[in-house]
Amino acid sequence: MSRLPITKTPKVYVGGAFIRSESARVFPIRDAVGHFFANIPQCTRKDLRNAVEAAAKAGPGWAKRTAYNRGQILYRLGEMLEARAAEMIEALAMGASSPRIRAAAAREVTATVDRLIYYAGWADKYEQVLGNVNPVAAPYFNFTVTEPMGVIGVIAPDAAPLLGLVSLLAPAIVSGNTVVALASESQPYAAILLGEMLATSDLPGGVVNLLTGFRKEIVPTFATHTHLRAVSGVATADERKALKLGAAESVKRTHLLKAEEKTDWFADRAQSLEAIHDTLEFKTTWHPIGA
Amino acid sequence: MPTLAAGKKQTPRRQGRPAPELIFGDLWTYDPAPETADPKLKKRYELFINGRFVAPKSGKYFSSINPANEQKLAEIALADRADVDAAYRAAKKAYDTTWGKMPGAERAKYLFRIARLLQDRAREFAVAETMDGGKPIKESRDFDVPMAAAHFFYHAGWADKLDYVAPGRRIAPLGVVGQVIPWNFPLLMCAWKLAPALAMGNCVVLKPAETTSITALKLAEIIQDAGLPPGVVNIVTGAGETGAAVMGHPIPAKVAFTGSTEVGKIIMRSLAGTDKKMTMELGGKAANIIFDDAPLDQAVEGIINGIFFNQGHVCCAGSRLLVHEPVADRVIAKLKQRMKVLRVGDPLDKNTDVGAINSKEQLARITALVKSGVKEGAEMFQPACTLPAKGWYFPPTIFSGVSMSHRIAREEIFGPVLSILTFRTPEEAVEKANNTAYGLSAGVWTDKGSRILKMSTELKAGVVWANTYNKFDPTSPFGGYKESGFGREGGRQGLLDYCRLV
Numbered sequence: 001m002s003r004l005p006i007t008k009t010p011k012v013y014v015g016g017a018f019i020r021s022e023s024a025r026v027f028p029i030r031d032a033v034g035h036f037f038a039n040i041p042q043c044t045r046k047d048l049r050n051a052v053e054a055a056a057k058a059g060p061g062w063a064k065r066t067a068y069n070r071g072q073i074l075y076r077l078g079e080m081l082e083a084r085a086a087e088m089i090e091a092l093a094m095g096a097s098s099p100r101i102r103a104a105a106a107r108e109v110t111a112t113v114d115r116l117i118y119y120a121g122w123a124d125k126y127e128q129v130l131g132n133v134n135p136v137a138a139p140y141f142n143f144t145v146t147e148p149m150g151v152i153g154v155i156a157p158d159a160a161p162l163l164g165l166v167s168l169l170a171p172a173i174v175s176g177n178t179v180v181a182l183a184s185e186s187q188p189y190a191a192i193l194l195g196e197m198l199a200t201s202d203l204p205g206g207v208v209n210l211l212t213g214f215r216k217e218i219v220p221t222f223a224t225h226t227h228l229r230a231v232s233g234v235a236t237a238d239e240r241k242a243l244k245l246g247a248a249e250s251v252k253r254t255h256l257l258k259a260e261e262k263t264d265w266f267a268d269r270a271q272s273l274e275a276i277h278d279t280l281e282f283k284t285t286w287h288p289i290g291a
Numbered sequence: 292m293p294t295l296a297a298g299k300k301q302t303p304r305r306q307g308r309p310a311p312e313l314i315f316g317d318l319w320t321y322d323p324a325p326e327t328a329d330p331k332l333k334k335r336y337e338l339f340i341n342g343r344f345v346a347p348k349s350g351k352y353f354s355s356i357n358p359a360n361e362q363k364l365a366e367i368a369l370a371d372r373a374d375v376d377a378a379y380r381a382a383k384k385a386y387d388t389t390w391g392k393m394p395g396a397e398r399a400k401y402l403f404r405i406a407r408l409l410q411d412r413a414r415e416f417a418v419a420e421t422m423d424g425g426k427p428i429k430e431s432r433d434f435d436v437p438m439a440a441a442h443f444f445y446h447a448g449w450a451d452k453l454d455y456v457a458p459g460r461r462i463a464p465l466g467v468v469g470q471v472i473p474w475n476f477p478l479l480m481c482a483w484k485l486a487p488a489l490a491m492g493n494c495v496v497l498k499p500a501e502t503t504s505i506t507a508l509k510l511a512e513i514i515q516d517a518g519l520p521p522g523v524v525n526i527v528t529g530a531g532e533t534g535a536a537v538m539g540h541p542i543p544a545k546v547a548f549t550g551s552t553e554v555g556k557i558i559m560r561s562l563a564g565t566d567k568k569m570t571m572e573l574g575g576k577a578a579n580i581i582f583d584d585a586p587l588d589q590a591v592e593g594i595i596n597g598i599f600f601n602q603g604h605v606c607c608a609g610s611r612l613l614v615h616e617p618v619a620d621r622v623i624a625k626l627k628q629r630m631k632v633l634r635v636g637d638p639l640d641k642n643t644d645v646g647a648i649n650s651k652e653q654l655a656r657i658t659a660l661v662k663s664g665v666k667e668g669a670e671m672f673q674p675a676c677t678l679p680a681k682g683w684y685f686p687p688t689i690f691s692g693v694s695m696s697h698r699i700a701r702e703e704i705f706g707p708v709l710s711i712l713t714f715r716t717p718e719e720a721v722e723k724a725n726n727t728a729y730g731l732s733a734g735v736w737t738d739k740g741s742r743i744l745k746m747s748t749e750l751k752a753g754v755v756w757a758n759t760y761n762k763f764d765p766t767s768p769f770g771g772y773k774e775s776g777f778g779r780e781g782g783r784q785g786l787l788d789y790c791r792l793v
Binding site: 129130132134135136137138140142144147149229240241244245247248249250251253272273274277281282283284285286287288 | 441457458459460552555556557559560562563564571573728743747748752753754755756757758759762764766767768769770772773774775776777779782783784787792
């Protein structure tokens with residue numbers, strides 16, 4: 001007689017812990033052939049607020065880590081994903097047997113590892129490229145440095161649910177921001193598994209918080225939550241308008257890609273110094289030069 | 292002659308005792324020292340569209356008033372939607388036909404020219420600026436006008452070096468941009484907005500504030516003299532409705548706004564459904580933090596400069612003084628003493644320290660907030676000073692015993708009013724300084740280098756002045772965190788907000 005396998009109960013990774021939605025709601029997802037696969041937490045506005053709180057708590061400590069240390073932790077995350085690549089490919093392919101789908105999933109996983117390594121390498125360099133000393137016309141030492149904004153909201157795309165998510169969150173956390181991300185609504189399982197990898201990657205709890213659920217329930221709170229200092233992600237025209245309207249209330253920064261336009265997450269353009277810059281503030285300090 | 296006195300008893304000056312006080316008050320009067328250069332004002336200013344001064348389509352004009360004596364200086368054209376539209380079409384045409392195609396090295400020469408022509412007419416501009424806005428002539432002469440020229444000169448040199456702005460990426464101008472600027476530094480804000488936009492290759496429609504349009508339109512004369520192609524810079528004048536037309540027009544790829552956080556949010560909401568890029572330079576409520584080891588006399592000068600510069604009409608004004616408890620009494624005593632010798636009055640007098648409040652409305656707002664300070668129980672001090680009978684003036688004012696919940700500790704007053712709070716530990720200072728929705732600037736005064744760097748790191752503000760305050764430079768990026776806005780002006784970073792990656 002064949003053994004009945006133990007299936008995993010998907011939980012979201014928030015504040016360094018694996019939790020279910022405070023609402024106790026779930027929604028079912030199906031595998032590639034249409035069979036029941038698992039129940040995914042259907043997170044709420046309150047889950048988002050709790051996640052923002054966890055992210056805010058983790059922020060100062062993460063920002064104080066040395067750039068070298070943050071770089072190593074991002075690299076470690078790449079190591080974790082590489083080591084568990086087969087499992088992640090399964091999570092993306094969801095049991096599909098088509099070689100084309102499996103190859104696409106494999107390509108997405110390796111591109112995601114490479115993306116993490118790319119941003120890991122920037123950790124102790126972006127400052128040298130973005131900041132500088134300014135030759136003011138008076139006896140002052142004047143320099144401009146970057147600082148992380150704080151808690152960043154990330155809204156992940158459905159296309160490339162893993163690569164898109166990581167391409168949005170990695171450039172935010174590399175500089176010391178913390179992130180609250182909403183995973184793809186249609187393909188949330190990769191984010192569930194990513195949470196498990198984050199938990200074993202030396203990344204302090206609360207630096208990345210991953211929620212699953214329905215966009216129409218959660219996106220409005222991304223718009224209005226005043227502790228989110230910026231929102232990056234992919235959004236429809238209506239969502240973009242709602243996000244920008246909400247952003248006006250607390251002068252929040254928005255960096256939104258259009259859901260109706262195809263974004264090539266595999267392209268070189270999908271990783272950049274500018275993506276890091278998007279969640280940074282410039283700070284300029286003056287000091288007199290004298291005896 | 293002046294007399295020396297130290298409180299009630301004659302004692303030698305020592306640590307911990309109040310410094311001897313120079314009492315001038317009744318002994319001397321000052322002779323007037325008016326600046327007499329001719330501001331060369333016209334009776335009527337038209338809109339500057341497509342390289343020419345043109346009458347507004349509606350035929351309407353409004354008066355520009357000298358806040359120092361409430362007299363009318365000139366009448367200014369009121370631009371409506373149709374005028375704004377004409378300005379944008381001129382800008383678009385200029386971008387498509389001349390400016391957008393011109394090599395950077397040639398664009399640079401125009402900007403260098405503007406800088407030089409502005410330097411040539413510096414005194415004339417300074418007098419016009421002071422008459423139009425009410426700021427002391429020594430500030431418009433020594434700060435506003437030379438700094439405006441410096442901004443054009445600095446950005447001119449970038450125009451052919453744009454490959455170095457964003458390393459590793461090719462950049463291009465945005466096209467046409469709309470800009471709306473405030474009344475506190477009318478000419479300087481023109482320069483801050485125009486210079487980087489033009490250096491990057493954009494064409495501009497700019498609207499100055501309705502109370503201070505004159506120097507922008509005088510700058511248009513210089514732009515004409517410099518031979519800038521028609522339509523590259525268009526200046527439309529008017530109040531809020533004109534501003535809304537400039538912000539809401541479909542042509543500009545980006546709008547830049549400097550002004551209050553309240554209006555900034557309105558603009559953000561109005562553009563929520565569009566793809567327009569934005570930069571916002573909004574309000575502030577800066578903390579100026581004085582530690583017990585600070586050089587106190589210099590710090591007091593910094594506090595005075597921080598809050599009374601330009602009558603406190605400065606978004607980055609050091610309007611919340613946070614004093615370390617052990618030195619609070621001494622600092623406040625020194626501050627009061629220093630305030631007694633501030634000269635408030637005729638802005639055109641070369642010895643005036645604090646000039647006229649820009650408008651009647653602003654004076655009413657300052658007065659209301661000061662009343663709330665008294666009502667909420669803070670202790671007010673104003674030095675004895677005679678204000679001119681005509682014009683809008685407000686005496687330098689400080690409040691001690693202020694708590695974080697007072698309106699005067701939370702709301703931007705935009706006037707010569709300082710709120711004083713105290714702290715015991717650096718952590719408390721940071722906590723109080725950051726406990727605001729704003730995040731434009733901050734000041735730190737201490738002798739300890741490591742403390743400066745730590746404070747500078749922990750203060751959520753775009754500009755930190757350590758052992759100095761209110762310093763500006765074209766090479767130095769300026770702009771805020773949080774509700775003080777986004778984007779930077781000045782320096783290499785400022786140019787990033789006027790380009791797109793290709």
